Amino acid sequence: MIKWILTIFTLFYAQVFYAQTSWKEAQKTKKASIKVYHVDARPFIYRENEETKGLEADIMRAFAEFLKKEYGIETNLSFHYRRDFGELYQLVKGGYSGTFAASSFSVTEERKKEIQFSPVYMPDIEVLISSQDLPILKHENEVAQSFKGTTGVTVLRSTISSNLNKLTSYLPGLEYEYIANFHQIPQKIAEKKKSIAYVQLTDYLMTLKEGLKIKRQNLFQVNKIGRAIVMPMASDWKEPLGQFFNALKFKRWVNGLIKQYFGNDVKDLLWKVSNEDDSNNQSILLLTKEKELKELEMAQKESAANFQRNILIGVIVLVVVTVFFIYNRYQLQQRNNKVLQQKNDEILNQRNELVSKNEELQLQQEEILSQQSYIEKKNTELERKNKEVENSIQAAQVFQKALLPFQERMQKYFSEHFVIYKPKDIVSGDFYWVQRRENKTFVAAVDCTGHGVPGAMMAMIGYMILDRLVMVDRLNDPAEILNRCHASVMNLLEGNANYGMDLAFLVMETLDDEKSKVTFAGAKRPLWYMLSEGNSIQEAPGTRKSIGGFHRYKFHFSSQEIILEKGSMVYLTTDGFIDQNNSKRKKYGKQRFKDSLRNIAKLSVEGQKEFLENELAEHMFGTTQRDDIMVIGFKV
Numbered sequence: 001m002i003k004w005i006l007t008i009f010t011l012f013y014a015q016v017f018y019a020q021t022s023w024k025e026a027q028k029t030k031k032a033s034i035k036v037y038h039v040d041a042r043p044f045i046y047r048e049n050e051e052t053k054g055l056e057a058d059i060m061r062a063f064a065e066f067l068k069k070e071y072g073i074e075t076n077l078s079f080h081y082r083r084d085f086g087e088l089y090q091l092v093k094g095g096y097s098g099t100f101a102a103s104s105f106s107v108t109e110e111r112k113k114e115i116q117f118s119p120v121y122m123p124d125i126e127v128l129i130s131s132q133d134l135p136i137l138k139h140e141n142e143v144a145q146s147f148k149g150t151t152g153v154t155v156l157r158s159t160i161s162s163n164l165n166k167l168t169s170y171l172p173g174l175e176y177e178y179i180a181n182f183h184q185i186p187q188k189i190a191e192k193k194k195s196i197a198y199v200q201l202t203d204y205l206m207t208l209k210e211g212l213k214i215k216r217q218n219l220f221q222v223n224k225i226g227r228a229i230v231m232p233m234a235s236d237w238k239e240p241l242g243q244f245f246n247a248l249k250f251k252r253w254v255n256g257l258i259k260q261y262f263g264n265d266v267k268d269l270l271w272k273v274s275n276e277d278d279s280n281n282q283s284i285l286l287l288t289k290e291k292e293l294k295e296l297e298m299a300q301k302e303s304a305a306n307f308q309r310n311i312l313i314g315v316i317v318l319v320v321v322t323v324f325f326i327y328n329r330y331q332l333q334q335r336n337n338k339v340l341q342q343k344n345d346e347i348l349n350q351r352n353e354l355v356s357k358n359e360e361l362q363l364q365q366e367e368i369l370s371q372q373s374y375i376e377k378k379n380t381e382l383e384r385k386n387k388e389v390e391n392s393i394q395a396a397q398v399f400q401k402a403l404l405p406f407q408e409r410m411q412k413y414f415s416e417h418f419v420i421y422k423p424k425d426i427v428s429g430d431f432y433w434v435q436r437r438e439n440k441t442f443v444a445a446v447d448c449t450g451h452g453v454p455g456a457m458m459a460m461i462g463y464m465i466l467d468r469l470v471m472v473d474r475l476n477d478p479a480e481i482l483n484r485c486h487a488s489v490m491n492l493l494e495g496n497a498n499y500g501m502d503l504a505f506l507v508m509e510t511l512d513d514e515k516s517k518v519t520f521a522g523a524k525r526p527l528w529y530m531l532s533e534g535n536s537i538q539e540a541p542g543t544r545k546s547i548g549g550f551h552r553y554k555f556h557f558s559s560q561e562i563i564l565e566k567g568s569m570v571y572l573t574t575d576g577f578i579d580q581n582n583s584k585r586k587k588y589g590k591q592r593f594k595d596s597l598r599n600i601a602k603l604s605v606e607g608q609k610e611f612l613e614n615e616l617a618e619h620m621f622g623t624t625q626r627d628d629i630m631v632i633g634f635k636v
Contacts, residue, residue: 020098023236026073033076036060036100037092039085042183043206043261044104044227052079055261056102056229059121059254066244080494083180086157087550091495095232104182104200106159107225116238119245120226121254125201126163128217129186133193137219143170152176153188153197160185160198163222167196189214198222202262209263409434410634413441417634418609420616422576422625429455430574430628433466439509442470443632445525446503447574449548451628461492462501478505478521482547482557486523489548500548504572508636511563516636518562518570523547525574528594530601532567532636537598568636569601576629577612583622608633 026032038045038052045054057079064075082088085103092101093114106124107117135146150171154161156178168174177195179188185197186207196217199207204216231237244250410417413436423430429448436442444466448458465488466481475481482505493499504525509517520527522542529538543557564570578593596615600608612631 020096022097023240026067026075027071030072031074031076032067032098033078034060034064034098034100035078035080036102037080037082037088038101038103039082039088040181040183041103045079045102046183047081052081055257056104058257059229060100060102062253063241063244067240070243071240082495085155085180085182087495087497089157090550092230092232095234097232097235097237099232099235100237101230104227105230107228108159108162110162114233116231116233116235118229118231118238118241120228121245122227122258124224124226126160126198126222126224127201127204128196128220129189129199129204130196130215130217131189131193132213132215134196134215136215137217140170140219143167143219147171147194147196148173150174150194150196151192153179153185153192153195155179155182155185158182159224163198163220164196167220186212186214206262406432406434409436410632414634416605417632418605420577420609420612420629420631422629423451424576424625424628425452427453427456428628428630429459430576430630431459431463432572432630432632433463435467435470437471437474440476441508442505443508443572443634444503444505445572445574445630445632446501447525447576447628447630448501449499455628458499458501461489462503465489476507477559478507478519479557479559481505482521482523482543486547486557493548495550497548497550500546502546502575504542506570506572514566516564516566518564519559520562521557521559523557525572527562528571528573528597529562529564530569530598532565534568535598537594537601539594564636566636569597570634570636571597572632574628574630576627577616577631580616580620580626580629581623582619588616588619605633605635 020035021029021032023032036057038056040046041054043054045052045056047053060077060079064077067073067075082091088101088103092099101115105111105117106126107120111117130147130150134150135142137143137146147170152164152167152174154164154176160182164174164176177188177192179185182199182203185199186203189195189197190212204214207214229241231241407419410419410432413434419432421428421430421432429451431446431448433444433446434442446459446462446466448455448462450458462485465485469475469481469484469488473484475484482503489500502524504520504522504527506518506520506527509519511517518527518529520540522540524544524546525542527540527542529540530536531538540560540562543555545551545555545557573593578588578590580588582588596612600611603611616629
């Protein structure tokens with residue numbers, strides 16, 4: 001178990017220092033690490049049998065070969081799947097050099113302000129499709145009446161979503177249904193009545209080949225700049241990628257890829273429609289292709305029906321002949337054996353019944369013995385496994401205590417303090433962190449996602465990041481430390497929204513013998529304090545966002561400065577104490593906790609700790625601990 005924990009810790013530590021490679025660095029070292037993020041966008045890029053396939057996957061592999069041939073750079077190319085297009089867009093938007101995204105991205109002027117694009121490798125045309133129950137519109141004035149009560153199916157943060165939004169001038173009451181991937185849209189339109197959606201022209205034509213029942217509207221077709229590979233604004237890979245895309249042999253090669261994945265007829269039609277300026281001529285080309293595909297579908301259905309009919313006739317003839325032959329043989333056998341069979345049947349039935357009973361009893365006895373032996377063996381094995389797991393967790397506790405030796409530091413930096421630290425399991429996802437650099441003392445109370453071993457692993461990550469930001473990068477501002485901590489967690493966990501941490505972080509600096517300055521920032525955790533001459537608990541609230549996880553809007557943590565006189569009390573906590581329920585499932589509560597702090601703030605720190613521990617024990621009587629619990633208090 002210890003080896004497993006050390007391995008995970010080493011991998012996370014390495015991830016901080018070894019990520020994607022910039023173009024400048026790749027030219028120097030002749031080595032590059034490139035990550036390509038994508039959603040399931042067939043046939044452009046998708047996963048199948050644990051392998052990434054598709055047109056854009058082939059393009060990125062060819063780009064890696066181009067780097068080796070033209071620049072002598074060995075490239076480690078890896079593909080990373082994301083379920084949601086919005087998450088993918090945010091990931092590449094805030095990514096680093098060496099990060100790419102490939103999911104049939106449309107080039108738009110709005111996106112050019114946030115991300116970089118490769119040169120366009122194929123046309124980009126989007127058409128409006130509808131369910132079979134909706135009519136084909138002839139004029140824009142018909143939209144409000146004919147499409148009343150329709151639902152728009154789209155993918156969040158995509159260009160097809162933007163195009164659909166433009167129809168709200170005709171359909172103010174248009175409702176939306178969001179799905180994860182583009183290739184699911186045609187199937188959803190075929191299944192859902194009174195629904196519309198924008199899809200790529202290539203997806204629509206491929207859907208017609210598959211025989212899916214949908215309609216294409218002649219109005220509202222969108223011709224865009226084209227499709228391309230995407231990079232973050234911070235990336236310096238645009239130059240080599242542009243050289244690769246602009247090579248003459250690339251254009252011939254990528255046309256062959258389009259033919260391979262879409263068919264020669266779709267490839268030719270795509271270029272014709274994109275090069276045709278007259279919208280009427282575009283509609284004629286599309287209507288002609290739709291007619292060809294429908295005629296092909298009808299011919300295939302007729303051929304399949306004829307084949308099934310011939311097979312059915314053959315099977316019927318074979319069955320009739322077989323039944324006739326068997327019936328004749330059966331009649332002959334019956335006449336010859338009828339008398340003898342009647343006598344033998346009675347004897348055989350009695351004998352078979354006895355044999356069957358004996359065999360059944362023997363099988364039951366053997367099964368009982370086998371089950372008894374199996375149960376005893378499993379019980380022994382479970383006891384051994386349980387002992388191994390318990391020993392491993394005990395070892396993990398020793399490992400965690402060795403890496404988080406903050407009790408000694410608290411005693412060194414704060415002569416009057418107390419710490420209540422109660423893990424729910426043997427190891428904990430809560431931890432407190434203390435460091436001193438120059439004349440500044442840094443203190444953090446951290447609540448990681450989960451408890452037990454998963455929470456403890458997240459605590460190791462938090463310990464590593466805080467130590468690096470404060471002691472190596474030498475950051476002083478708590479808000480900047482939390483912002484950098486959030487970015488580090490997102491990079492380490494590759495945008496995984498299931499793990500993160502809430503924390504309260506302060507920096508204390510002595511101004512003179514009587515006053516100290518405290519600078520505080522929090523991620524969903526506050527700071528509580530009572531002035532030396534005061535009689536009420538003051539609260540410095542934290543930002544209502546966690547470290548890590550997916551956030552819809554961009555945000556930054558902020559710092560607050562507080563001047564504290566000598567003798568003031570400061571409290572940092574996780575949410576375990578406040579959220580602990582009693583036997584009636586009622587939480588201890590934030591207001592009750594603040595009232596308790598107000599009542600004990602003038603006591604000695606030992607008396608404060610004893611009061612809170614007794615209060616918690618009385619509240620928990622008759623129930624179990626639900627989360628890790630940690631409270632820190634110290635006197636300035």
